[in-house]
Amino acid sequence: MIEKLVERIKKLEAPIVVGLDPTLNFVPGFLLDKAINEKGETLEAAADAIFEFNKKIVDAVYDLIPAVKPQIAMYEQFGIPGLMAFKKTLDYCHEKGLLVIGDAKRGDIGSTSTAYAIGHIGKVKVGSTEIAPFDEDFLTINPYLGSDSVVPFVEECKKYDKGLFILVKTSNPSSGEFQDQKVGKKAVYELVGKKVDEWGAELIKNGYSDVGAVVGATYPEMGEVLREIMPKAYILVPGYGAQGGTAAELKPFFNKDGLGAIVNSSRGIIAAYKQEKYAEYGAEGFAEAARAAVIDMKNDIASIF
Numbered sequence: 001m002i003e004k005l006v007e008r009i010k011k012l013e014a015p016i017v018v019g020l021d022p023t024l025n026f027v028p029g030f031l032l033d034k035a036i037n038e039k040g041e042t043l044e045a046a047a048d049a050i051f052e053f054n055k056k057i058v059d060a061v062y063d064l065i066p067a068v069k070p071q072i073a074m075y076e077q078f079g080i081p082g083l084m085a086f087k088k089t090l091d092y093c094h095e096k097g098l099l100v101i102g103d104a105k106r107g108d109i110g111s112t113s114t115a116y117a118i119g120h121i122g123k124v125k126v127g128s129t130e131i132a133p134f135d136e137d138f139l140t141i142n143p144y145l146g147s148d149s150v151v152p153f154v155e156e157c158k159k160y161d162k163g164l165f166i167l168v169k170t171s172n173p174s175s176g177e178f179q180d181q182k183v184g185k186k187a188v189y190e191l192v193g194k195k196v197d198e199w200g201a202e203l204i205k206n207g208y209s210d211v212g213a214v215v216g217a218t219y220p221e222m223g224e225v226l227r228e229i230m231p232k233a234y235i236l237v238p239g240y241g242a243q244g245g246t247a248a249e250l251k252p253f254f255n256k257d258g259l260g261a262i263v264n265s266s267r268g269i270i271a272a273y274k275q276e277k278y279a280e281y282g283a284e285g286f287a288e289a290a291r292a293a294v295i296d297m298k299n300d301i302a303s304i305f
């Protein structure tokens with residue numbers, strides 16, 4: 001799967017992923033009112049509103065970007081209707097030719113990881129029929145439980161040509177509480193980075209592995225160290241934009257050829273119309289504002305090379 005992502009990044013000259021992380025605060029009033037008029041103040045109405053919101057954003061940006069990253073928590077907050085909106089979003093993005101990174105940060109004891117892996121990137125057997133339940137192209141996973149929690153995901157990648165992004169050094173302010181602790185001379189994030197390199201060793205295609213890593217834009221020095229420790233891992237870089245990460249700090253995540261990293265922005269794109277910079281678009285023009293924000297992000301990142 002990684003070779004498809006790299007190919008699309010090269011073709012579009014856009015190492016960018018748009019995070020589809022909708023909340024009702026971002027959904028313009030006219031969309032939410034329509035859903036509530038039809039379904040009342042219900043979870044179903046909320047789910048319809050976020051799906052319509054996503055659809056319009058995707059229509060406005062799909063030709064500019066290689067991939068999207070729907071964050072499952074934003075959908076789970078609306079229960080079962082929310083999860084149905086998640087699945088509808090994944091399918092719609094696929095219809096538009098986008099690759100989908102499911103941001104679910106799964107990971108558990110081996111048997112439970114296997115079930116997560118089947119549900120998100122594998123196939124479940126019902127009688128003699130094999131069904132891909134969510135069918136994302138990539139999945140984020142949390143490696144905290146160790147190798148036996150990660151390997152079931154790697155196995156599913158091998159079977160179905162899928163990919164992973166494993167949390168290594170996260171973008172949030174407290175990430176150092178555990179991730180920066182030293183074990184011997186190495187920090188925990190360095191040890192995890194080394195394991196990512198090992199887990200991905202059998203899945204290298206055209207120079208990069210289907211097993212990638214998540215490293216926050218907010219920690220560029222650590223990004224530089226990790227780029228060396230995991231030379232074959234594509235790095236998914238969240239933290240740009242709303243969390244304060246800037247283009248100037250992104251260079252260490254990339255290789256010299258401009259590949260090796262893909263930068264996520266969620267709120268900075270989907271809620272661009274709420275920023276002063278894009279205020280001229282107004283709530284009615286939220287999708288056009290998202291398109292303008294993607295073009296600005298692309299140019300911003302291109303300026304570092």
Ligand SMILES: O=c1ccn([C@@H]2O[C@H](COP(=O)(O)O)[C@@H](O)[C@H]2O)c(=O)[nH]1
Pocket residue numbers: 019021071103169170171172214215216238239240241242243264265266267268
């Ligand atoms: O270290 C991490 C890992 C994942 N995320 C996720 O990325 C997006 C960021 O959203 P923004 O609105 O662009 O800040 C969100 O889905 C997080 O759960 C992260 O931020 N940091």
